[in-house]
Amino acid sequence: MTGIFPLSSRTTKQALTYLILGIVTTFILLPEVWLLVTSLKRNTEYLSPQLTFLPAVPQWANYAQVFTMIPFFNYVRNSLVLGASFTTLCVMSSSLAGYAFARIQAPGKNLLFSIVIALLMIPAIVTVIPQFVIFSQLGLTGTYWPWVLWGIGGSSFHIFLFRQFFMAFPRELEEAAELDGCSPFRVFLEIFLPNAQPVLATSAILNFMWVWSDWFNPLIFLSDANTTLAVKLNYAYVTPQGQQLTPVVLAACVLYVLAPVAMFFFGQKYILQGVVTTGLKG
């Protein structure tokens, strides 16, 4: 792809390309840099009418306050427990269903698969409020059961992801195994799953990041005592006099963001692959 721009000089075009990429990079990175810088300011420095760009003295104590003002690790643990249990169940359920849709013939399969696709389109907002009503009648609000049930139910997005992946396997694989008298479950478990590490990683990372980042569901389904970090850090760092300690909140945000950002850096290949194969936004 060359020559989209009706510009004569090659160098002008290149300069323009890098200029635009530079502008967008600034647009993306500047708010992040400002977060890091501000998380190291004194609260009075942050609230001073005269804007300072860098903290006079970096306040590492803000990061200590993140842990002393609230039991930070309790909320980290809550997020981890929810994330791990949902992720495990959802990956299991979605990979089973995705495999079935890709490799096993049965009457009614096409109809069921069109339901999977339709569910991709049905917004979760239509079901979440009735779910909230049902779960609260059953006494499941304030517990982690909703996440367990959602995990067992799997996700259309991930079923689709697994199906696309398993479709690409050669047919001879399961034919040979079937001749040897393997049951379909053993074929799945011993032949397909060990070769599915990339898609398993993609699915696990995306699921975990979803739970870790989710703000709305823990807010309405959980109570203040057992909620996740996402909900808690948004309002926790307030002095007894009711003053918001913004730099401490920001320090907490930096720590909170570390997990998904680290996952993104290590699992970048898998995440991008997942986003692209399903053609959906992360």
Next chain:
Amino acid sequence: MAIHLPRVQKRRPVCAQQRAANEQARKGMSPRARRQARAFYLFISPWLLGFIFLSIVPLLVGLLISFSNYDGLNLMEVKFVGLRNYTRAFGDTETQYALQRTALWTLLNTPLWLAISFGLAILMNQNVKGRGFFRTVFYLPSAVPVVATVWIWRIYLDKNYGLVNGLLGLIRPGTALPWLTDYALQSLTAISLWTGLGSGMVIFLAGLQGIPTELEEAARIDGANGWQVWRHVTLPLMTPVLFFQLVLAIISSLQAYVVPMLISPGSGNGLNNLPPRGVYLYMIHTFQQIFVFRRFGYGIALLWLLFILIIALTFIVFRTQRYWVYYETELEEKKA
């Protein structure tokens, strides 16, 4: 990294297989087919149970509630009020206002996101040095959880202490533009672009890289210049991706609520705070009805109306496909 395009061609073998399977079912299934069918339903059973109990049942329960005066507590003496919740929505000026804001926001967000992320993908598809670096940077905000995103932008755009006003103050001292309140819709758009450009770019880039180079080379040999190749070869081949992205952008814009809900500086912790009027979007209005006024019936009726609106819009956009979306297989079908 092949992108999944909704191609007619790909579906055909599956249909043929399925037809054979149905034929087989009618004749009475072979033991092998029966074993397969049993395995299939066993494998999908967790999902199927989830579909029944976490989608179908809530949809029906929601539908029932939307015809009632349920307020979250009056389960024993709940009354059915017919279509009153639905007719109420049409007379509610607040609903109309929220719908207008949502329409404006969708019209602002969708084209900007499509154009900029497509433009970025085109730039990145050239021989760019440091492509990996740029891709990582652009995609990074997608990994930032929404609560952190909101805090990042709160302090960045703050009227008194934010960096943007601070930098503007270097040029015009004393600048204190109320970005998060009076210009909330513009700020929301900036936040949404910040979050979404990366994933949009990645998908467009994969689409561009999936275009066979022979096509572009052939056009060039035929004497087409750069612009003509782009306009008559590359762009038509990208329309399926554009179409798919357009549908997704519309659907997600209509449902936006977390960022606008948390955007204003003093907004506390949750669902009962009122965002600036500029971003009083449809979903915000709906959650106000449910979580502040405890009008579950009315709120769920509003959700159903949004659902219907989304389906109708999607349907309309799908109908426009034949005028601008190019599928390779159409030509082959005409020939056959």
